Amino acid sequence: MTPVLLLLISAALNSASSSEDSTGKDFIVAFPENIAYYFPNSTVNKIQITALFDGTQIDVTSQFKNSSLNLSAGNTEELRYDSKVELNKSEISQNTLKITSDKRVSVHTISLKNTSMQTALIIPEDKLGTKYFIPPIPTIQGTTDQVNETVTERQPFKIIIINAGRANKVTVGGKTSKTMDLQPYEVGQMYIKDDSYRTVSAKNPMAVAFGHTCAIRHNCTCGLLYTMLPPAKEEKLKFYIPPALAEGAQAETFVLLANGESTKVEKYDPDKPMVEYAGSAILYRPGLLLSLIPEPDFAACFVINTVAEAQNFATIVVNKDHTDGVRIGTSPLTDPAWTPLGTNYVSVKVPLLTSKNVIWHASSKMAVYFGESKDGTPFGNPAPVISKFPDFRGCTVTPEVVHIGPADGWRESLQYCKDQQLELISFPDAADHQKQIYEKINQIRDDSLKRVWIGMRRSSLTGEWYWLNKQSVSDTNWANGEPGLAQDGQCAIMRADGSKDFGWSDEECCSDARPVCLGPPTLFPTG
8 A cells, every 4th residue: 555545544534523423514404383383482492503613603694683603612602593483384484594604513403482392413514415214103192193284283293304505306205205396495394194205315415304393292281392314324223222211201112213115113122222223213202202323323522512491411322341431521420320231332321510511432432312301301312423533632623633654764754744744653651642543553554564653762962762742751662672772773663563562662763664643633622
């Protein structure tokens, strides 16, 4: 493999986090109608926008009002709207809000009318899909067993198609089909009365929501019930179901499975809290529809802004061998009561006591759900993902760059890294950093990669070893018998041939080896 190809692989590894998280620069938002129009309480619709970088300029536009924001890294702005922004009953609507930003942000929405509340994680336009699977309709006494389009709580379930920035012909298909033409940023609504419709597809990206304006919950009360559907995936996936999501309603909790060809409803079984399925999985319990997070979508860092009107908590799913790496802000969890999921994974429910909560893992990936409870009814959504890849130092918004350069001497390699606006790698005092870099080198290694230069050399004056970044030498990884005497070598070289120890040795600085060039990460504020 050539150095150029290695560079491309390195760049791909390090750009992946920005393409698979839930942050972006362009978003389209639509608020479903919340309960019947005649309900006397006023509606509060809110957008929470969180900036990842300093000096983030954001514009929010709609046909009702426009807002401009300038946010610093880690800051969140909450915008409030009344019922005018909600979708009306027409099949096609222009009631949308467009969010544009010059730097990546995350967007979360809240719709609240009295006790009828729902939240949603908004996916940026560049990560929307062109195909979605329609889940089976859950059985809800008082709603799905007495369907009547003229009575709000007995209306059929609905899909809401939120078009992105290009004109679209959308097909809702299955046993029968229907098409609708949507202009940029228009919304299409359609009743789904049975399983005749199984997919939503289009040429250009769109978002799709599934739910009900006011589904019966308990004691003859009804409330908004919606979830954003994930883009369709054809491969078989594992979905882990934390017991906290079914807490207090196990007998009424079901998993709605869909793959475009068929649908099925499975009763939640606490003894089998994992579903393996080629398609999408939506958890239903009275008051809540929640898209379950498949294992490939696990991530390393999440940010949750709480809802002032509700009790807030997070539910975390992580490998049982990596529970000690979970952090909220700068601190590990305090006495967590981990619950086995009958697999290699465990889960825990954690109360959220501050308005902003950064939940991250130092070395592994996990799933995090944001949940709230208002007057005993649960609401929630998958937590916003800031970064897919773990870093022992914190939550990364731009990950560490590791690049292997062409073979040359130590001094020439030092200059090569500088020319790339990187630095020859140093490991001053962190064994965690060494392990992290070794794993990245293994990902981009080929058979020709045997030894690499690192940013350590011996002082010609004292004979002591030092790091180029001037930090002290403490946590080293010298191979057995290394380093030798001063005359054996003045520069440090590291094994990179696939061995587990990545041992260091001294070497003449004029020898040829390839450099490991490093660019530091940008960390999201965790406080």
